[in-house]
Amino acid sequence: MRSRGFTLVELIVTMVLLAILAGGVSSYLGIGARMYSDVAEREQVLGQSRFVAERLVREVRNAVPNSVFLSAASDCLFFSPLLYSGSYISLPFDSSSDALTVISPDLAAISPLTYLPGQQPRVVIYPRNINDFYNPGPNSGAAATLAEISTVDASNARYNLRLTNANFRFSRQSPERRFYIAGQMVSYCSQADGKGGYNLLRNGVLMTEGLRSNAIFKVYDAVLTRNSVVNIFLQFGALNNPDMFFNYEVHIANVP
Numbered sequence: 001m002r003s004r005g006f007t008l009v010e011l012i013v014t015m016v017l018l019a020i021l022a023g024g025v026s027s028y029l030g031i032g033a034r035m036y037s038d039v040a041e042r043e044q045v046l047g048q049s050r051f052v053a054e055r056l057v058r059e060v061r062n063a064v065p066n067s068v069f070l071s072a073a074s075d076c077l078f079f080s081p082l083l084y085s086g087s088y089i090s091l092p093f094d095s096s097s098d099a100l101t102v103i104s105p106d107l108a109a110i111s112p113l114t115y116l117p118g119q120q121p122r123v124v125i126y127p128r129n130i131n132d133f134y135n136p137g138p139n140s141g142a143a144a145t146l147a148e149i150s151t152v153d154a155s156n157a158r159y160n161l162r163l164t165n166a167n168f169r170f171s172r173q174s175p176e177r178r179f180y181i182a183g184q185m186v187s188y189c190s191q192a193d194g195k196g197g198y199n200l201l202r203n204g205v206l207m208t209e210g211l212r213s214n215a216i217f218k219v220y221d222a223v224l225t226r227n228s229v230v231n232i233f234l235q236f237g238a239l240n241n242p243d244m245f246f247n248y249e250v251h252i253a254n255v256p
Contacts, residue, residue, distance in 0.1 A: 190215035
């Protein structure tokens with residue numbers, strides 16, 4: 001009687017076929033795992049870069065008119081955020097008053113003295129250029145357009161914004177009697193990370209990594225036919241993934 005079983009040749013052939021099949025399956029699973037890892041990494045970089053880009057655009061769009069400027073190397077963007085704006089009744093211009101009188105029913109609820117602890121908010125009147133905004137005062141060669149606020153006194157529907165310097169006098173009035181309350185200066189800078197890439201910092205605090213190149217900022221001053229424009233170009237990249245580009249044109253209202 002003949003015994004049943006596998007010959008040595010059959011076993012070897014079976015093992016070879018199983019090895020080939022296992023190699024194909026593992027290769028297929030490895031490709032799928034790499035594709036998933038690449039997509040997950042790209043989604044992470046995309047979400048992080050989109051958040052940073054949109055926040056930067058929102059902040060720049062809400063800047064005080066004529067407060068945006070670049071560093072000498074053009075790798076840092078500076079501006080002052082707009083906290084509040086409205087119309088004034090009177091201001092220290094040719095009078096002895098040390099207060100700016102405004103009518104603003106919402107000013108009490110969003111007083112900058114409330115949510116800027118330890119920082120003096122500033123009131124800005126008719127800033128027409130960068131020098132007016134960042135070099136106020138008669139000794140700087142620029143118009144006196146900016147002063148610090150010490151207290152806010154409420155009287156019926158009127159509010160008196162008392163200045164820190166009681167002797168301060170604005171050198172010009174706004175044709176529309178408009179005032180702005182500006183926050184502390186904000187800076188966005190790109191900086192090399194030492195690994196061939198760049199980081200984006202906000203006031204020295206890391207906002208995002210993964211910039212392929214230095215952030216590009218350009219500021220175009222306002223003209224008669226358009227508002228001032230800030231161009232922002234960011235290039236993000238991830239390992240084994242194509243680069244992602246963000247190119248924004250931010251228009252800033254030019255109504256000082």
